[in-house]
Amino acid sequence: MRFYERFQRLPIRSKLLAMVLLPLVVVLPLLGLLLLVWGNVALDRLLITKVRSDLAVAQGYFERVLGEVGSSTAAMADSQALHRALGDSAAAPVDPGVWVALLQAFKAREGLDFINLRAPDGTLLVTDFGAAPATDRRSPAFSAATTATVGVRPHASVEVLQPDELARLAPALQDRVVVPLVSTRNAAPTDRTQEDRAMVVLATAPVRDERGTLRGHVQAGVLLNRNLPFIDHINEIVYPEGALPFGSRGTATLFLDDVRISTNVRLFGDDPKNRAIGTRVSQAVRDTVLGGGQPWLDRAFVVNDWYVSGYLPLADGAGRRVGMLYVGYLERPFTWLKYGVLLSIGVIFFAVMIGATVVSLRWARSIFKPLEQMARTMQQVEAGKLDARVGAVGHHPDEIGRLAAHLDHLLDVIDDKTRALQRWGDELDRKVVERTHDLEQAQAQLLRSEKLATVGQLTASIAHEVNNPIAVIQGNLDLLRELLGPQTAAKVDAELRLVDEQIERMRLIVTQLLQFARPNEYAGYVDSVHASRALDDSLLLVGPQLARTRIAVQRDEQATASAAINRQELQQVLLNLLINALHAMPDSGTLALRTRDWHAADGRVQGVQIDVADSGPGLGPELESRLFQPFVTTKTDGTGLGLWISRSLIERYGGTLTARNRDDGPSGAVFSVRLYSEPPAATLPA
Ligand code: ADP
Secondary structure, three states, rough: OHHHHHHHHHOOHHHHHHHHHHHHHHHHHHHHHHHHHHHHHHHHHHHHHHHHHHHHHHHHHHHHHHHHHHHHHHHHOOOHHHHHHOOOOOOOOOOOHHHHHHHHHHHHHOOOOEEEEEEOOOEEEEEEOOEOOHHOOOOOHHHHHHOOOOOOOOOOOOEEEEEEHHHHHHHEEEEEEOOEEOOOOEEEOOOOEEOOOEEEEEEEEEEOOOOEEEEEEEEEEEEEEOHHHHHHHHHHHHHHOOHHHHHHOOEEEEEEEEEEEEEOOOOOOOOOOOEOOOOEHHHHHHHHHHHHHOEEEEEEEEOOEEEEEEEEEEEEEOOOEEEEEEEEEEHHHHEEEEEEEEHHHHHHHHHHHHHHHHHHHHHHHHHHHHHHHHHHHHHHHHHOOOOOOOOOOOOOOOHHHHHHHHHHHHHHHHHHHHHHHHHHHHHHHHHHHHHHHHHHHHHHHHHHHHHHHHHHHHHHHHHHHHHHHHHHHHHHHHHHHHHHHHHHHHHOHHHHHHHHEEEEEEEHHHHOOOOHOOOOOOOOOOOEEOOOHHHHHHHHHHHHHOOEEEEEEEEEEEOOOOOOOOOOHHHHHHHHHHHHHHHHOEEEEEEEEEEEOOOOOOOOOEEEEEEEEEEOOOHHHHOOOOOOOOOOOOOOOOOHHHHHHHHHHHHHHEEEHHHEEEEEOOOOOEEEEEOOOEOOOOHHHO
């Protein structure tokens, strides 16, 4: 469970690697093991099969030697020379010297080790070294050998001769016979110290005359003890040069009983003289081959090394198992081969593992590159780099590639939405600033309105207070004029008129101040006034003054909206502007009256604008800035209150009154009144 949890926490790349390598780790060693076991069995079979056929070849050669010895013996028995030497004599040898020469010649020609002539009853007559002494004439070797004669053709057999017997037949060979036993590992325990018996290939052929009468027997043999050419020849036939791969070495051996009497197995090193003659076969082999009569085909420890071995039992003419024929070859090179193959499999296994690891790592990298790119992109986006994108992740997008494309799309959408939100936020901020500004303006307006209201009240009370003294002065002046009488009065007429004028001027100021202070009779309600109507009414009032001049009136009225203002107050403002224009053009000129809709910033109509333009001298630069301050006048009988009062009235309704010089050709001033159709709440008259 803990392993599983730990596995779950691994990065995907490692998991994938484990997925790829796990089958390899499990399957490859299994495969290797299978190959090893199977290969081992197959190799062993192959080796055994080979040694079996080797043994068959050796056996074939051995049989041929037996046949050859048999043939040679038969040829001797049939030879003219033998028959001549026998002559007519029944059995008695003619001259031993003649026989010895004859037999030796045969022995040398046929490559035999010994040869002798026997009587028809088997009695030894003469050997190749002389006539047999009478005491030694009966030989058990004869009866044994004759039984081996197969069919008509004489056939040699393997026989074991006791030392005394060999001494009778071939005393010269005795030196070769004796084999001292060498103690050998795994051999059956024995008390013997030497092998003194001779193993021979022995053949006996009958000698018959023309009439078919048996005249005797020729017996010949080859000694196998220490017969090195014979064993080397077998080895050469079975294992010719280059027959064994990997430097393995072939060996052949003849056993008398379990003792090596002729072999090419070396005892120490490679010295040819050190042949392992006298060593013995292992007990296991001995029991199977000599004891059980079965061939041995298996690996066996031969003298000092392991050999793939084949042992064949050898039986004498009577069918007794007397020895063994062995061939085999060194197993070690094949073992090395086996280990080599095993090592190669191991090396290949590791190479494949490493290769698979590298390839799957590369592969995993290419698969997870898009994922890592996505993770990186997300980090960048989180860090504020909003335009970071995964981008193209390969020519043929798989699921991950498509996921990356989806992510990019998602990021695009989020980016768009974020920008839209930002835009909205900015707009909201701007609107808040705008509205705040409006509010501030409204507050300032309100403050001004309140101030004006206070000033108005003050002005009204002062005007009232001033009105009474003026009335008293005027009354007393009239009384003074009556009291003086016409003559006297005429003398101070100029002074009295000046006082009159100044009283009139004071009355005018008070009247105007009262208008501004909006006495009760003006305190009307807010009308929806049409600019053209207001202009009509005002023109009517200045009609007499206009008539005295040559002033042309141009009217251009396009306003559709109306102005929210008290009708009388608008009329008073327009009247002021018209009178000022007439004053600016005493004789002649053009009076241009214009109305337009007043548009807000967003294009909607929010009110009306009325322009009053004249062709007079215009406004001097010094005057332009002070125009709307109270008591600023250039006229001798002016009060300087007209424009100040007019602006105050218009501003009470949130509107504006501005002045500038004309820029459309002729000289002159333009006064513009702007009024809302719906006055802002804060600017409603108190
Ligand atoms: P008043 O008319 O009693 O002088 P106003 O406040 O109406 O007081 O005008 C102030 C001054 O502005 C005037 O004395 C005059 O010099 C100047 N003015 C007003 N209207 C015009 C105009 N249309 N052209 C030139 N000057 C003008």
